[in-house]
Amino acid sequence: MEIQNNQLHLGGLSAEALRTNFGSPLYVYEEDSLRSQCRRLLKCFDELHQQQRLQLHFAMKANSNPSILKILRQEGAWIDAVSPYEVQLALDCGYRPEQILFTGNNTAPEELDFCVENGVPLNIGSLLTLEHFGKHYSGQNISLRVNPGVGAGHHAHCITGGPRSKFGIYHDQLEQAQELAQRHSLRIVGIQSHIGTGIFAPEPMLEAMEMILVLAEHFTELEFIDFGGGFGIPYRPEQQEMDVNALGQQMTERFEKFCKEYGRPLSMKLEPGRYLVGPAGFLLLSVTNRKHTPEYQFVGTDSGFHHLVRPTMYGSYHRIWNASRMEDELETVAVVGNVCETGDFFSVDQGNIQRDLPKTTVGDCLVIADAGAYGFSMSSQYNSRPRPAEVLVKDGQAQLIRRAERYTDLLRTTQELD
Numbered sequence: 002m003e004i005q006n007n008q009l010h011l012g013g014l015s016a017e018a019l020r021t022n023f024g025s026p027l028y029v030y031e032e033d034s035l036r037s038q039c040r041r042l043l044k045c046f047d048e049l050h051q052q053q054r055l056q057l058h059f060a061m062k063a064n065s066n067p068s069i070l071k072i073l074r075q076e077g078a079w080i081d082a083v084s085p086y087e088v089q090l091a092l093d094c095g096y097r098p099e100q101i102l103f104t105g106n107n108t109a110p111e112e113l114d115f116c117v118e119n120g121v122p123l124n125i126g127s128l129l130t131l132e133h134f135g136k137h138y139s140g141q142n143i144s145l146r147v148n149p150g151v152g153a154g155h156h157a158h159c160i161t162g163g164p165r166s167k168f169g170i171y172h173d174q175l176e177q178a179q180e181l182a183q184r185h186s187l188r189i190v191g192i193q194s195h196i197g198t199g200i201f202a203p204e205p206m207l208e209a210m211e212m213i214l215v216l217a218e219h220f221t222e223l224e225f226i227d228f229g230g231g232f233g234i235p236y237r238p239e240q241q242e243m244d245v246n247a248l249g250q251q252m253t254e255r256f257e258k259f260c261k262e263y264g265r266p267l268s269m270k271l272e273p274g275r276y277l278v279g280p281a282g283f284l285l286l287s288v289t290n291r292k293h294t295p296e297y298q299f300v301g302t303d304s305g306f307h308h309l310v311r312p313t314m315y316g317s318y319h320r321i322w323n324a325s326r327m328e329d330e331l332e333t334v335a336v337v338g339n340v341c342e343t344g345d346f347f348s349v350d351q352g353n354i355q356r357d358l359p360k361t362t363v364g365d366c367l368v369i370a371d372a373g374a375y376g377f378s379m380s381s382q383y384n385s386r387p388r389p390a391e392v393l394v395k396d397g398q399a400q401l402i403r404r405a406e407r408y409t410d411l412l413r414t415t416q417e418l419d
């Protein structure tokens with residue numbers, strides 16, 4: 002993004018022009034940013050990458066637009082999928098079955114069948130699922146999702162390790178998992194763990210890595226260890242980026258030491274979601290209203306938590322710009338949406354819903370930054386409001402990569418009573 006004549010530009014195009022051409026609200030993604038984030042992360046693990054011992058499995062739950070999946074495939078990403086349709090979509094976008102790792106949770110038997118039929122490797126996170134799988138698919142290779150007993154994340158709902166998390170086989174049950182695998186001639190070729198999302202410091206990731214390596218020692222047939230995703234991005238203006246380069250170095254050194262002791266050059270897998278697509282995405286909206294109460298000055302918009310739920314669901318901070326006037330006198334406002342819920346706000350900041358923004362008037366174009374991950378993919382049609390279009394921008398060109406929904410899309414799956 003850049004500022005020209007006091008207006009915000011994305012991929013070389015003014016946000017206002019994008020809004021005029023494609024409508025409001027609108028998701029916009031900068032292609033260069035998608036590619037550079039992927040290259041950057043690969044570079045941090047260059048030593049392993051050069052030896053083809055690193056696979057970046059993009060967690061496509063963060064953003065499953067087919068055009069974005071194809072761009073990341075071109076950059077060398079593989080896929081972390083959590084549902085059969087994610088698997089299907091990844092296959093349709095040209096990923097080979099072996100480039101996908103299916104990590105379901107509370108997985109239904111048909112989901113296992115679907116993966117096996119399509120040759121997609123499975124990462125199993127429960128003893129019961131393991132037993133069921135073994136009975137039906139004896140002799141297969143599998144990996145295990147492990148709960149190492151620790152977790153981290155930007156919100157309690159995003160911590161996926163530790164005794165309160167539903168994910169993975171708890172570390173003290175791994176012996177049972179090995180017995181089950183042996184009984185059904187399953188080869189455990191991988192160990193995976195993902196302790197949470199939105200982690201901003203290297204320490205929890207390195208700590209979790211240590212715990213996983215201790216567990217991994219007990220498995221004799223490993224081909225890879227998967228340390229999950231969780232790489233955070235700076236959402237707040239004052240936040241420094243995490244030094245992923247240093248983290249990559251530290252993780253690589255520790256991993257190589259482990260491999261030496263283990264006696265084999267294993268592969269490392271990572272499952273970044275937010276890091277790859279978050280900074281590339283922006284949600285453009287229009288100011289439709291202004292009003293005040295004794296407490297708040299409200300700026301009303303034509304979008305809401307049905308399009309970007311993170312502020313409402315997690316209290317997440319997103320930078321908001323007035324793209325029509327990047328610099329002007331500041332005023333303290335609450336930027337809110339058009340959903341019939343009091344919790345429908347964009348400008349949340351640690352419980353406060355007001356912040357300073359350059360003066361806005363009805364018709365201004367607002368832009369919410371870092372909306373590329375868990376933005377559109379978590380959107381809904383709540384209040385019978387259709388989902389917005391998605392556009393990819395690069396070098397002054399814009400391409401529609403998903404049209405906005407219409408009234409008929411709201412009814413596509415319904416059946417009327419006679």
Ligand SMILES: Cc1ncc(COP(=O)(O)O)c(C=O)c1O
Nearest residue numbers: 060198199230231272273274275
């Ligand atoms: C199993 C798994 N891997 C990877 C990710 C991606 O996390 P992030 O977007 O923080 O990198 C998630 C997200 O919750 C996940 O559940």
